[in-house]
Structures are given as structure tokens and as C-alpha cells.
Amino acid sequence: MKIVNNKVALVTGASKGIGAEIAKSLAQNGAQVIVNYNTDSLGAKSVINDIEKQGGTAIAIKGDLIKSDDVVSLFKNIKETYGKLDILINNAGVYQFEPVETITEQEFRRHFDTNVLSIFLTIQEALKHFNEHGGSIINISSVASVKATPMTSLYTATKSAVDGITRSLSKELGARNIRVNSILPGPTPTEGNQMNDDIKNFVTANTPLGKIGTSSDIAKLAAFLASDDAAWITGQKITISGGFD
Numbered sequence: 001m002k003i004v005n006n007k008v009a010l011v012t013g014a015s016k017g018i019g020a021e022i023a024k025s026l027a028q029n030g031a032q033v034i035v036n037y038n039t040d041s042l043g044a045k046s047v048i049n050d051i052e053k054q055g056g057t058a059i060a061i062k063g064d065l066i067k068s069d070d071v072v073s074l075f076k077n078i079k080e081t082y083g084k085l086d087i088l089i090n091n092a093g094v095y096q097f098e099p100v101e102t103i104t105e106q107e108f109r110r111h112f113d114t115n116v117l118s119i120f121l122t123i124q125e126a127l128k129h130f131n132e133h134g135g136s137i138i139n140i141s142s143v144a145s146v147k148a149t150p151m152t153s154l155y156t157a158t159k160s161a162v163d164g165i166t167r168s169l170s171k172e173l174g175a176r177n178i179r180v181n182s183i184l185p186g187p188t189p190t191e192g193n194q195m196n197d198d199i200k201n202f203v204t205a206n207t208p209l210g211k212i213g214t215s216s217d218i219a220k221l222a223a224f225l226a227s228d229d230a231a232w233i234t235g236q237k238i239t240i241s242g243g244f245d
Contacts, residue, residue, distance in 0.1 A: 002028075002029045002030030003029045003030070003223060003224065003227035003228070003229055004026055004029045004030050004031040004086075004087065004223060004226050004227050005029070005030030005031070006030060006031075006032075007026075007030070007031045007032070007086035007087055007226070008031065008032050008034070008078070008082045008084055008085050008086050008087070009023075009026045009031040009032070009033050009034065009085075009086065009087035009088075009089065009226065010033075010034040010036060010074075010078060010085060010087065010088050010089065010122075010126070011023040011026065011033060011034065011035060011036060011089040011091055012036045012065055012089065012090055012091050012092040012118070012122060013036065013037070013038075013065075013091045013092030013093065014033075014035040014036055014037065014044070014047060014089075014091060015035065015037035015040035015041075015043030015044040015046075015047060015060075016040060016043045016047075016190065016191045016192065017190035017191055017192050017193070017215060018091060018140065018185065018188065018190060018215045018218050018219070019089070019091035019092070019140075020035075020043070020047045020215070021214075021215035021216050021218065021219035022089055022091060022215075022218070022219045022222045022223075023035050023047055023051065023058065024047065024050055024051055024054070024056075024219065025216070025219035025220060025222065025223045026087070026089075026219075026222070026223055026226065027051040027054065027056030027057065027058055028051075028054055028056060029223050029227070031086075031087065031226075032057045032058070032082055033051065033056070033057070033058040033059075034058070034059055034060075034061055034074075034078055034081075034082075035047050035048060035058055035059070035060045035061070036060075036061055036062075036063055036065070036074065036092070037060060037061075037062055037063075038062065038063065038064050038065070038092070041060070041062065044060035044062075045060060047060070048060055059081060061074055061077050061078070065092055065114075065118035065121060065122060066113040066114060066117055066118050066121070068121055071118075071121045071122055071124075071125050072125060074125075075125040075126070075128070075129055078129065079129060084129060084130075084131050085126055085129040085130060085135065086130070086131075086133075086135050086136065086226075087135065087136050087137075087138070087226045088122060088123065088126045088135065088136070088137045088138070089138045089140070089222060089226070090118070090119045090122055090123075090137070090138070090139045090140060090162075091140040092114065092118055093114055093115045093140065093158075094110060094111060094114045094115065095111075095155045096111070096154070096155070097151040097152050097155065098151060098154075099151060100153050100154075103153070103154050107154065108154060111154050111155065111157075111158050112157075112158055112161075115155075115158035115159065115161075115162065116158050116161045116162065116165070119139060119162060119165060120165070123137060123169065127173075127178070130176075130178060133177065134176055134177025134178045134179070135177075135178050135179075136178075136179045136181075136225065136226045136227075136230075137169070137173075137178065137179065137180045137181070138180075138181055138182070138183060138222055138225050138226060139162050139163075139165065139166050139180070139181070139182045139183070140162075140182075140183050140185070140218075140222075141159045141162045141163050141166070141182040141183065141184045141237060142155070142156075142159040142184055142185060143184045143185060143186045143187075143239055143241045143244060143245050144156045144159050145159040145160045145162070145163050145184060145237075146184065146237075146239065146245055147244070147245050159184075162182060163182050163184075163237045166180050166181060166182040166235065166236075166237060167235050167237075170234045170235030170236075171235065174234060174235075179225075179230070179231075179233065179234035180234055180235065181225050181230075181233060181234060181235070181236045181237070181238065182236070182237040182238065183218060183221055183222060183225070183237075183238055183240060184237055184238065184239040184240065184241070184245075185213065185218050185240055185241065186203070186207070186212075186213055186239070186240065186241025186242060186244040186245065187199070187203045187212065187213075187241075187244065188212070188213055188214065188215060188217075188218065189212065189214075190215055195212075200212060203244060206244055207241070207242040207243055207244040208242065208243030208244075209242035209243055210242075211242060212242070213240065213241065213242055217240060218240055221238065221240050225238075
């Protein structure tokens with residue numbers, strides 16, 4: 001059963017990692033997917049190829065999500081291509097773990113612009129394109145927002161903000177049948193998060209299920225939350241970490 005059949009889904013930052021897996025999972029479940037990227041056009045093309053090989057439908061659209069003009073253009077292209085939007089996955093993000101003493105103003109702004117401002121800009125535009133049936137917004141947060149970890153104060157601050165946005169907007173948008181939820185992944189190896197053996201051993205030892213999760217695990221949850229099977233779920237922050245929280 002294709003649980004998001006005939007829905008149109010935008011996945012931001014989907015040229016690799018968790019975003020790429022979410023895009024593939026949505027396509028496998030019947031959605032028409034927009035793979036958003038900023039600089040990695042080759043990665044986006046690879047995701048499109050993988051989706052099409054599995055019989056799915058997807059297009060790639062470039063856009064820097066901290067620039068309002070780019071965001072408006074992105075959604076204009078979506079409307080021209082598909083005429084609507086049903087699902088918004090806010091996955092684009094950055095991270096840099098370092099002591100609080102070394103965090104610069106530039107790095108602070110980079111984190112909050114990419115991890116927080118981009119979410120506001122995409123949601124503002126998405127609201128113009130959801131139809132009378134509403135829609136599903138899923139913000140990719142992090143277990144860091146609930147698990148205190150040294151060297152992550154800046155990243156944690158942005159992901160805590162994401163969770164706050166999720167809760168607030170779920171109340172604000174519920175009457176329009178727009179659901180808003182956060183997914184909080186635990187440490188997950190991706191192209192952009194190469195975990196060394198020491199980190200893998202630490203995470204495994206502190207995870208009740210005794211193993212490290214994958215991008216595919218997160219993608220399956222995203223597809224469920226985007227589907228009508230989750231029609232009674234909103235305002236939630238759902239940790240997916242094998243218990244590493």
C-alpha cells in the first residue's frame with residue numbers, strides 16, 4: 001500500500017543523507033517529490049535517478065532557503081509543475097560542534113539562518129500552496145534538543161527552537177487541518193556525518209537497542225507522519241534514536 005499516493009512533497013536539503021532517504025521513501029510510497037538542494041546538483045540528480053529506477057516521480061529544484069526570493073521561486077516552480085503541495089519536510093540544516101568560547105557571531109548566524117530562519121520562510125510559502133484539505137509539515141530536529149551534550153550548545157539551541165516552532169504552529173494551524181510535527185533523530189551516520197569508531201562505540205554502548213540507526217529508519221517515520229495514517233498526530237516531537245535520549 002502506497003501511503004502517500006498522489007501527494008506532492010517537498011523535501012529540503014535532499015541531495016544526500018537523511019533528506020535523500022526521506023525523498024526516496026516518499027516516492028516509493030507514491031508521492032511526487034521535489035528534491036531541493038543548494039549546491040550539490042550532482043547529489044540531487046543521483047537521488048532523482050534512484051527514485052526513477054524504482055518507478056517513482058521526482059524533480060530537483062535549486063534554492064538557497066535563507067533567501068526569501070529563492071524560496072518564493074522554489075514554490076512558484078512547484079505550483080507550475082504540480083499545481084499544489086501536500087507535504088513539506090524541513091530537513092536542510094548545518095552543524096558544527098565546538099566549545100562555547102570559540103563560537104563566532106558568523107557561525108551563530110549561519111546556524112540560526114539555516115536551521116531556523118529557513119523553516120519560517122518555507123512554511124510561510126507552503127501555507128499559500130496547501131489546498132482546502134490541509135497538509136503535513138515535518139521539521140527534522142535532533143535528539144540534541146532533549147539530550148544534553150557537551151560542545152553542542154549552538155546546534156542544540158537551533159534544534160530546540162525548531163521544536164518550539166513545531167509546537168506553536170501545531171496550535172496555530174490546526175484549524176486549517178495542517179499538521180506540524182518534529183522528528184528527533186539520534187546520531188546517524190551519513191555522508192555529512194562520518195562517525196569515527198570511538199563515537200560509534202559510545203553511541204552503541206549507550207543505546208538500549210544496541211545499534212546505531214540509519215537514514216532509512218528516519219525516512220520510514222517521515223513517510224508515516226506525512227500520510228493520512230497519521231491524521232490525528234500533530235504538535236509532537238518524536239525521538240527516533242533506539243533509546244539514545
